[in-house]
Amino acid sequence: MEKSKIANLPTKFGNFKIQSFKENDKEHLVIFTENLPEIPIVRIHSECLTGDALGSLKCDCGEQLQKAMEIINENGGMIIYLRQEGRGIGLFNKVNAYALQDKGFDTVEANHQLGFEADLRDFSIVEEILKEFNIKKIKLLTNNPKKEFSLKNIEVVKRIPIKPTPNPYNEKYLKTKKEKLGHKL
Ligand SMILES: Nc1nc2c(ncn2[C@@H]2O[C@H](COP(=O)(O)OP(=O)(O)OP(=O)(O)O)[C@@H](O)[C@H]2O)c(=O)[nH]1
Numbered sequence: 001m002e003k004s005k006i007a008n009l010p011t012k013f014g015n016f017k018i019q020s021f022k023e024n025d026k027e028h029l030v031i032f033t034e035n036l037p038e039i040p041i042v043r044i045h046s047e048c049l050t051g052d053a054l055g056s057l058k059c060d061c062g063e064q065l066q067k068a069m070e071i072i073n074e075n076g077g078m079i080i081y082l083r084q085e086g087r088g089i090g091l092f093n094k095v096n097a098y099a100l101q102d103k104g105f106d107t108v109e110a111n112h113q114l115g116f117e118a119d120l121r122d123f124s125i126v127e128e129i130l131k132e133f134n135i136k137k138i139k140l141l142t143n144n145p146k147k148e149f150s151l152k153n154i155e156v157v158k159r160i161p162i163k164p165t166p167n168p169y170n171e172k173y174l175k176t177k178k179e180k181l182g183h184k185l
Pocket residue numbers: 044045046047048049059060061064084085086087088089094097098107111141142143144147177183
């Protein structure tokens with residue numbers, strides 16, 4: 001794992017530090033506060049270009065990212081931004097999945113139609129990154145209990161939920177996450 005230098009990242013949510021970690025061809029990001037408490041709040045965020053950057057209402061990613069930045073700016077911690085777009089299938093395939101969703105398939109069925117499992121993400125790099133920062137215990141900002149279980153050598157002392165705001169476009173997505181993907185919503 002190759003790591004970049006640490007730089008300042010002032011944002012509208014507060015001042016952060018930023019560092020990039022390379023895993024093969026993937027360039028992940030870590031955004032963290034100057035003061036890291038002994039048990040920091042950590043958000044493990046999977047890339048969603050449509051939600052994070054374009055303001056898409058189909059999912060809760062953009063909202064979760066912004067809330068995470070606010071909470072972490074206030075309490076100290078980090079966002080580990082993983083470049084695994086579309087739960088690991090990539091942007092191109094996610095757009096094809098969205099086209100299937102326009103025809104009535106849910107988020108899981110659309111993946112299956114394209115020949116993918118529902119969730120292909122790999123969180124193994126998270127432990128390596130936390131080790132770099134000497135972090136052994138965290139408070140995890142997520143609605144997805146699976147993320148907790150993917151961390152073997154890190155103690156998750158608390159799971160902090162981030163409640164999404166329902167809208168007509170994300171209703172079905174949130175329902176599927178709850179019923180098929182085990183999210184606590
Ligand atoms: N394949 C696919 N990926 C999607 C879809 N909608 C969002 N994503 C991706 O899903 C990932 C986010 O996963 P979520 O299931 O929303 O949330 P989570 O990370 O498991 O859990 P939280 O920590 O609670 O956010 C991002 O990589 C998004 O690009 C979709 O319809 N199909």
